[in-house]
Amino acid sequence: MTPAGASVAAPKGKGQRPAPPPPPESLYVRRADIFPRAVDGFYRRLKWAIMAATLAVYYVTPWLRWDRGPYAPDQAVLVDLAHRRFYFFAVEIWPHEFYYVAGLLVMAGIGLFLITSAVGRAWCGYACPQTVWTDLFLHVERWIDGDRNAQLRLRAAPIGPAKVMKRLAKHGLWLLIAMATGGAWIFYFADAPTLARDFLTGQAAMVAYATVGVLTATTYVFAGWMREQVCIYMCPWPRIQAAMLDERSLIVTYKDWRGEPRSHGAKRAEAAGAPTGDCIDCSACVQVCPTGIDIREGPQLACITCALCIDACDAVMAKIDRPRGLIDYATFEDCRAEAAGAPPVPIRRTLLRSRTLLYFGLWAAVGMAMVLSLGARTRLDLSVTPDRNPLWVRLADGDIRNAVTVKVRNMEARPRPVRIELVGLPGGALWDSLTNERSAARGLTITVPADQVEKRRIYIRAPRTAPDNYALRLVALDGEPAGDTDELRFEKPEEGE
Amino acid sequence: MADTNLPSVETTHHEWDGIEELNTPLPRWWLWTFYATIIFALGYMVAYPAVPLLSTATAGMLNWSSRGQFAQEQAAAKAARAGTEQALASLPIEQIAADPRLMGAAVEGGRAAFKVNCVQCHGAGAAGSPGYPNLNDNDWLWGGDLRAIHTTLEHGIRHPGDEATRMSQMPAFGRDGILNAGQIADVVSHVRVIAGAEAPSRSAQRGAQLYADSCAACHGAEGKGDRALGAPNLTDAIWLYGGDRAALTQTVTNARYGVMPGWNRKLDAATLNMLAAYVHSLGGGE
Ligand code: SF4
Ligand code: SF4
Numbered sequence: 127m128t129p130a131g132a133s134v135a136a137p138k139g140k141g142q143r144p145a146p147p148p149p150p151e152s153l154y155v156r157r158a159d160i161f162p163r164a165v166d167g168f169y170r171r172l173k174w175a176i177m178a179a180t181l182a183v184y185y186v187t188p189w190l191r192w193d194r195g196p197y198a199p200d201q202a203v204l205v206d207l208a209h210r211r212f213y214f215f216a217v218e219i220w221p222h223e224f225y226y227v228a229g230l231l232v233m234a235g236i237g238l239f240l241i242t243s244a245v246g247r248a249w250c251g252y253a254c255p256q257t258v259w260t261d262l263f264l265h266v267e268r269w270i271d272g273d274r275n276a277q278l279r280l281r282a283a284p285i286g287p288a289k290v291m292k293r294l295a296k297h298g299l300w301l302l303i304a305m306a307t308g309g310a311w312i313f314y315f316a317d318a319p320t321l322a323r324d325f326l327t328g329q330a331a332m333v334a335y336a337t338v339g340v341l342t343a344t345t346y347v348f349a350g351w352m353r354e355q356v357c358i359y360m361c362p363w364p365r366i367q368a369a370m371l372d373e374r375s376l377i378v379t380y381k382d383w384r385g386e387p388r389s390h391g392a393k394r395a396e397a398a399g400a401p402t403g404d405c406i407d408c409s410a411c412v413q414v415c416p417t418g419i420d421i422r423e424g425p426q427l428a429c430i431t432c433a434l435c436i437d438a439c440d441a442v443m444a445k446i447d448r449p450r451g452l453i454d455y456a457t458f459e460d461c462r463a464e465a466a467g468a469p470p471v472p473i474r475r476t477l478l479r480s481r482t483l484l485y486f487g488l489w490a491a492v493g494m495a496m497v498l499s500l501g502a503r504t505r506l507d508l509s510v511t512p513d514r515n516p517l518w519v520r521l522a523d524g525d526i527r528n529a530v531t532v533k534v535r536n537m538e539a540r541p542r543p544v545r546i547e548l549v550g551l552p553g554g555a556l557w558d559s560l561t562n563e564r565s566a567a568r569g570l571t572i573t574v575p576a577d578q579v580e581k582r583r584i585y586i587r588a589p590r591t592a593p594d595n596y597a598l599r600l601v602a603l604d605g606e607p608a609g610d611t612d613e614l615r616f617e618k619p620e621e622g623e
Numbered sequence: 624m625a626d627t628n629l630p631s632v633e634t635t636h637h638e639w640d641g642i643e644e645l646n647t648p649l650p651r652w653w654l655w656t657f658y659a660t661i662i663f664a665l666g667y668m669v670a671y672p673a674v675p676l677l678s679t680a681t682a683g684m685l686n687w688s689s690r691g692q693f694a695q696e697q698a699a700a701k702a703a704r705a706g707t708e709q710a711l712a713s714l715p716i717e718q719i720a721a722d723p724r725l726m727g728a729a730v731e732g733g734r735a736a737f738k739v740n741c742v743q744c745h746g747a748g749a750a751g752s753p754g755y756p757n758l759n760d761n762d763w764l765w766g767g768d769l770r771a772i773h774t775t776l777e778h779g780i781r782h783p784g785d786e787a788t789r790m791s792q793m794p795a796f797g798r799d800g801i802l803n804a805g806q807i808a809d810v811v812s813h814v815r816v817i818a819g820a821e822a823p824s825r826s827a828q829r830g831a832q833l834y835a836d837s838c839a840a841c842h843g844a845e846g847k848g849d850r851a852l853g854a855p856n857l858t859d860a861i862w863l864y865g866g867d868r869a870a871l872t873q874t875v876t877n878a879r880y881g882v883m884p885g886w887n888r889k890l891d892a893a894t895l896n897m898l899a900a901y902v903h904s905l906g907g908g909e
Contacts, residue, residue, distance in 0.1 A: 155648040355650055515748030519759040519906065524860035527759075529906060559904055563761060585906050
């Protein structure tokens with residue numbers, strides 16, 4: 127904290143500024159309650175639509191079914207932690223294929239650049255869970271307590287039966303929504319219908335109840351009590367996104383060259399010949415803002431670019447018969463041009479430019495690569511680890527034997543008979559540790575259970591005159607042309623050894 | 624767009640080169656959260672072992688300790704394994720081999736026991752060295768099925784003090800004066816011929832008669848050895864002490880007596896079973 131004496135140098139060279147207010151007593155302040163007013167307009171309706179879509183996706187997804195046959199779960203989207211599988215409609219991801227998840231993260235990263243460079247902090251204003259649930263909670267609050275003025279009156283009112291009832295109803299509904307939020311989350315991790323039944327009858331795993339408990343608490347506290355505080359103090363996103371904006375990214379901005387000077391009594395001022403701006407200082411834009419800021423003070427970190435102030439001001443402009451867009455999505459560049467007298471720039475012009483197109487190209491390239499590799503990946507996979515100690519063993523008849531450990535992954539939801547064949551190594555034969563040398567042959571047939579890894583130790587014998595290189599080839603015996611080949615080196619003693 | 628002179632925002636009255644620092648106090652709940660973490664830490668210190676003392680630490684009111692938890696987990700794991708351990712200790716090795724689950728456990732247990740008791744002679748990969756058999760190959764002096772391996776483990780080879788130990792004794796043909804140096808050279812020639820290491824020669828022809836008189840009783844007329852006596856097969860590619868002329872001359876002259884301890888005095892029945900299973904699984908098991 128600044129000692130009061132340190133403020134001597136304050137308004138040097140800015141004589142027109144009012145004397146600075148005394149420094150505040152404390153580094154910590156009580157949160158000012160915010161009662162955002164309801165508003166209607168284009169962006170509000172867009173927000174409703176996005177809220178409906180995101181909530182529907184979140185709540186409905188775990189209940190979608192997808193038939194994968196008898197050996198795999200029939201849930202369309204399932205994170206099966208116990209068996210380490212991730213199911214996403216027709217795609218099944220195994221732990222060793224985690225690079226698909228990494229690819230999605232890369233796409234999300236580039237997508238963030240793309241969206242932010244094109245439309246600024248659109249994520250914050252429309253799709254962020256904190257925004258969506260806070261919006262929902264605000265709506266419930268308005269439904270029970272009434273709009274801004276009624277809420278202010280209710281807060282001032284003494285505690286009585288009506289107030290208690292309203293408070294109980296509001297917090298009860300909030301808690302219900304919060305619980306539904308946490309409840310839906312766990313369905314992504316287990317068969318939803320079974321888990322729902324177990325959960326209601328008290329038979330679900332402890333971790334399910336704990337998860338629902340924690341998510342209920344966080345949703346209730348974050349969306350009901352903390353709201354904009356999460357955006358301003360807890361979320362790193364605004365810092366990151368603000369750093370990714372440039373002169374040509376869309377942000378919500380107040381066009382002061384058009385609004386200023388604010389004219390409270392415009393008619394009178396005009397009559398008196400004083401200059402007037404379009405802003406009538408009605409503070410509608412401040413009252414609707416869910417983060418409680420005044421956008422007329424310029425772009426600021428607390429603005430989540432939800433555009434509700436645009437709707438509010440547009441309504442006011444319509445009433446006083448002025449063109450809309452005193453507050454509007456605009457880029458810094460357009461603002462400068464407009465302030466210099468150019469006409470407003472249509473939004474779509476800012477969406478298509480080299481930076482956004484470059485990001486889009488990158489984003490699409492990663493996506494295409496992932497789709498292509500998904501289509502080309504084999505669902506039957508062989509991996510071979512040769513023994514290191516000993517590298518080779520001399521057998522009684524003078525042949526040399528190598529040992530390897532093979533893993534066969536059957537990533538399909540059905541058992542598959544496969545054959546492991548020796549390629550190269552004339553005179554060679556192989557057998558596995560479940561049998562013995564008497565069953566040595568050029569190949570070995572095993573059945574890999576559905577969705578499982580089969581691990582076998584395999585012995586490979588060949589005369590020491592055999593060539594150095596050979597391969598183990600995996601062949602699917604069920605007619606599907608899927609398999610894999612591993613090149614190996616046949617280890618044998620040096621000459622004279 | 625508004626200019627950046629924010630009339631309603633307080634500053635801290637700090638100014639550097641015309642840039643002023645805005646005063647944006649943290650919300651109070653932040654402060655309370657901080658206090659809450661301090662209270663939590665104090666509670667934690669009281670409840671759990673926390674304050675280090677000279678040789679120990681405060682015990683905490685819940686009587687919890689990571690050592691105690693570890694002991695509990697160990698006991699639980701032991702209890703879960705009890706059935707398997709019991710079976711490994713009491714069943715004969717043939718019955719263990721008939722149960723894939725038991726056999727899997729035996730091989731894994733044997734792998735661990737081998738690392739402790741056997742690697743000193745047979746090597747970490749069980750590949751042996753001159754005088755110490757390679758357990759990976761398919762050549763066995765005393766037999767390579769589970770029972771034979773188990774018996775060798777149990778009673779050892781030439782283990783003094785064990786009645787049932789496996790015994791074989793080759794005469795020291797040179798040292799004891801049974802054969803002279805020239806005769807030994809001839810026997811060595813013959814042995815190398817039947818092992819396919821050398822072309823037939825006059826010396827080998829002479830050695831064949833000597834072999835029939837002195838060696839065939841144990842190693843067999845064709846040199847194929849005799850497992851009942853622990854007599855090695857002389858015609859295969861594997862030599863315990865080396866198959867070149869020098870090593871063979873040395874062997875015939877002085878004889879060799881490798882010793883392996885009988886492990887039944889040191890290891891329990893379960894460990895013997897597990898070791899037999901592991902050695903058998905190395906690739907040469909019969
Ligand atoms: S200033 Fe406008 S766009 Fe920004 S958060 Fe407030 S209402 Fe939303
Ligand atoms: S809503 Fe529009 S007219 Fe009203 S105060 Fe805000 S900017 Fe000015």
